[in-house]
Every structure is written in C-alpha cells, then in structure tokens.
Amino acid sequence: MNKVTMADVAAYAGVSKSTISQYVNKRYKFMSESTKIRIEEAIKELNYRPNSVARSLKQKSTFTIGVIVSNILHAFSTQVIRSIEDYCNSLDFHVIVCNADDNPEKEERYIQMLRDKQVDGLIVFPTGENLELYEEMVKTNYPVVFLDRKIPDLKISSVLLDNEQAVKMAVEHLVEKGYKKIALMTNALHRVFPRQERVRVFKELTSLHQLPIDEGYIVSRDLGQLKSSLGELLTSKPVDAIIAGNDLALLEILNYVKEHHIVIPKDFALISIDDVSFGNLYNPALTVVAQPAFEMGKKAAELLLEKIKGDFKEEEHIYLFQPVLIERDSC
Template sequence: MKKAKLTDVAKRAKVSNSTVSQYINGRFDYMSKETQLRIRAAVKELDYTPNHIARSLKSTKTQTIGVIVRDITGFDTSQTIRGVDDFCKANQYNAFIYNTDFNPETEAQSLAALYQMGVDGIIIAGSGKNTALINEYIEKGMPIVHFQIEYDGLEKNLVLSDYRKAAFEATSYLISLGHSRICFFTQSFTNVKSRYERFLGYKDALTAHAIAFDDALVQYWHRETGFEVSPKALLAEENPPTAMFSQHLAITTELLAYLNQENIAIPTDVSLIGFDDIPMAEFFKVPITVVKQEPYIIGKEAAKVLFEVMKNKGEHAQKLLISCSLTKRASCAPVKALS
C-alpha cells in the first residue's frame, strides 16, 4: 500500500497543504474546530505519518536529543533517563539513548552518531576522556549538558548532586556516633572534580569536629582490580577504622560481599555508609545507611537546562546542584557498641 502524503491529506480534507502542515505542527490559533476535525479524520483514514526527516530539513530541528550514559543498567542512571524522557515527552521531543559501558571510544562513536543524526542537543554522563572532542562539538554549535559527574575542562552546563555537602553530612553523622577513624573508600580523583568534592566534604567534616586528617584512611578501589588494600587488612591494623564511607554503589556492593565473605559483621565490627541507594536495601539482613541522590530530578533538570541552551545558545553557562539526603538504617552504630 502506497504511503499517504501530506498532499493526500489536504485533498481528502479539502484544505490547503499549508493548513495541514499547520495542523501537524500544532498551530491551531486561526483554524476552526470543523477544519481540525476534517484534517484529523483524513489523517486517520489515510493512516498518514508525518515525514519527520523532511520536516527537520526544512526547520533545521529534529525534535530529538541524545542521551549518553556510562551504564544504562545502573539504578540511578535508569531513574535519570526516566526524568529526561518525561521532560522530553512533555515538550514533544524524543530521546535517543546511547550506552558506553565506560568505554571512551564507544562514547566518541556515540557523540559522532548523534551529531550526524542532527539531534538538537546532547545530555551526557561522560568518561572524562573526550574533553577536547566534546568541546569541538560545542564549538560547532551543538548544545551539550553534563550530568552525574564533573571533569576538568568540562565545567559548564552541569546538573549534579551537591556532593560536598552530602559527604559532609554523612561524615558528620558518623562522627556524632563517636567515630573518628573513618575510612573513605573512593576511586581516583585525577581529573574528576565530582569525586574530589566528596573528599572535600569528608575533610570539611573532620575539620569541623577537630579530628586530624589521616591520609592512610583514604583508600582506593578500581573497577578492574578492586581494592588496593584489603578491608580485612585495614581492620587488622593497630589503630583500625571503626567506620567505612563508600563513595560509589559499585564500591559499596563489592565491600558488602567482601565483608560477608570474611565474616566481618556490620555494624558490630565496623559501621558502613554508602553513597547511592541500593535497590531493596531495606530488606537486607543489615539494611545499609546511604546517601540518597535524586536521579529523577537530576534528569528533568538536565533536560530543562539543555532546552534552555538549545533556545538561547548565547546564554551564560549554568551549574545546578541538587541536594541529597541521608537515609539512616541499621549499618551504623555508636563506637561504644563496637566489640
């Protein structure tokens, strides 16, 4: 069956081509209700589908954006995508989702594909390895907004959690329970401002409570190789940490598995706070205290900022910080209760 054209709809509805075009684009201001009903009926009878590619060539807009994420299966990431998608749907836009699996090459390919498709803008949680490339696309006129994570050289048009404040509050909570030996588990800070902001929040809390900073209590985890120093070895030291503060969901889950394997009890042997909520954490044998971000809000706000940039490309750069909350559960106990 031959696909219906706009001219076929106009002929069936007995109106001009431009009137049908106005109807398709939602411009009803000077169109009678009767005319709208005739066009709607013709569209349905002919099963007419607008040619969005042709429309975009005329209007220079595709009514689409791209979203690039590092791990589409992540709990917070999926909620962020939902926030973006809901905002887009409310504004008659579609979102194309690209997953990179933390691979900078895949990220670069995703950026190129979206640029070639002619999307009107891009929202990205990047790897930090394509800074020059991203800035090239921005120079070419592509509106780009970053979310989740901030890197050196990519400091404009960002929507992030208020990491420093959240880390300060979580650390302060542990201190209020009597902990002064708090192990800070993180990934490398190099080039990653978001991770460093959490570290600064941790240090701020120590300073605010007159606790000396101990560099040995900052421990690193790598996605490929795990912990640089085993948590068991840390707890076996002469002056061991009494609490652990994990900065990433992947670190927290690996830490939980490790402690369980080594029969290290939470919070009897060590208290634990994780950054990012864990799905169904309240049903764990020992529910985990977490810093909870607001990924859905971050997604909606990132989309909102992108739309503002797409509309007014000359406007000044924005940086929005979204507050986190501390969800207190059973994984933290006062020091005096520790054996």
C-alpha cells in the same frame, strides 16, 4: 503499497495540504474542532506517518537529544534518564541514550555519532578525557550540558550534586554516632570529578575531626578489585565504619559482607553516598546520602532545551543540588 502522502490525507479529509501541515505540527489555533476530527480520522484510515526528515529540514530541528551516561548500571543514571525522558516527552522531544562505560573512546564515538545524526543537543556525563571535543562544542555553540560532573575552566553549564556537603553529611553522621576509624571506598578516580571531590573532602574532614590520618583508609580501585581490597583493609587496620563512595561500590561491599558473614553495624557501620532501591529492604536498612536524581535530570533537560531554543542567556553556570541524609539502621 505506495507511501501515503500529505496530499492524500488532504484530499481524503477535504482540506488543503497547509491545513494538514498545521495539524501535524500541532498548530491548532485557527482550526475548528470538526476539521481536526476529519484530519484525525483521515490519518487513521490511511495509516499516514508524517515524514520526520522533511519536518526536521523545514523546522531545522530533529526534536531529538542525546544523553551519554558514564555507566548505565548506576541507579543515579537510571533515575536521571527517566527524569530527562519524562520532561522531553512532555515537549515532544525524543531521547537517545548511550552508555560510555567511563571509556573516553566510547564517549568520543557516541558524541560524533549523535552529532552526525543531527540531534539538537547533548546531555553528557563527561569522562573528562576528550577536552578538545568539549572545547570544539563550546566554540561552535553546539547545545550541550554536563551532568554529575564538571570540567575545570570549560564554559559548559553543569548540573551537580554538592559533593562536599554529601561527604560532610556522611562523615559527621558517623562521628556523631561515635565512630572514629572511618574508611572511604570508591571506584578508581581517573578524572571523574565526583570521586575526586569526595576523596578530597574526606581527607579534609578526617583532619578536622581528628580522625586517623592514614591513606590506607581511602580505597580507590576498579570495581573488580574492591572486594579483595576491602579484605586487605579489614585485615590490616581497625575499621569502625565504611563510607561507600557510590552505589556500585556499595554493592561490592555488600557482596563481601555476605560472603564473609559480617554483621552490620556490629562489625562495622556502613553508609552509602547514593541511595539504592533496596536500601530500606536490606537487613539492616541502609543509611544513605541520597542525590535528588529526578530534580537534577529535569534541570539538565530544561537547560538543554533552553539552549536549543536560543532562550539560554548565561554563558556557564554550575547548578548545585543538595543531598539528603536518610538515616536507617546500618550505622
């Protein structure tokens, strides 16, 4: 079967090719309602599909962006992706999502692949390891926005949680409840900004509130080692409360709790930085410091599309979003 062309649709609808082009590109300002109906019927009858490649060449845009997340298993990542997709869909932009697994090599391959596919811009949860590649995007004015993380001294706009405030909320809530021996558990730090920031602030707050200053109360391991590390912590030190540095660390803690028949908050209190879908259903319901994921995703998408359209005036800006303490029963 021969491919249906714009000329075929124009002939069927009794209009010019330029009118079909106007319709396909949603420029209806001077088009009558009857003409739109005829074109719509012709497209349906002929099963016409516009040539997206030709459209992209003509308009110098693929109307597609790429999103490279650090780990798609994070509830935060899923919520952010949904928000980005919703916003872009409302403006007829498509979204390609890639999962880098916090692996610099995967991140580099995905950035190169997406740029080879001529996506108009990128939203990246950066690993922090591909500095030359980030710098090259800045130098060539390629539209890019960082989300959840920032790279010091790099002029790329970043959308972040106020991690300092998030840890402060968690620690101060526990202190107000009378807990003193507080531990922080998180994935291995590597060069991941939120984890580094949360550990830094936790150390400062332990000193401020005169809590036990002991490196043993800070556990930073690969996910597969967190359960065994929790066991080592509980057998070596008295622990009143634990702060889970993110939702994946929380899951490892909860798995250990189930396996060892621990009672929360009787044996130790628990609070998570990152909400989870089952947080209010778990028994006891989990106290969390939640990120405004949907607002952060929308902001990142807005910034990127402004950059793509050339409407973004600032060089670099850090957009900080405030966390929210959701108090439940686990502490």
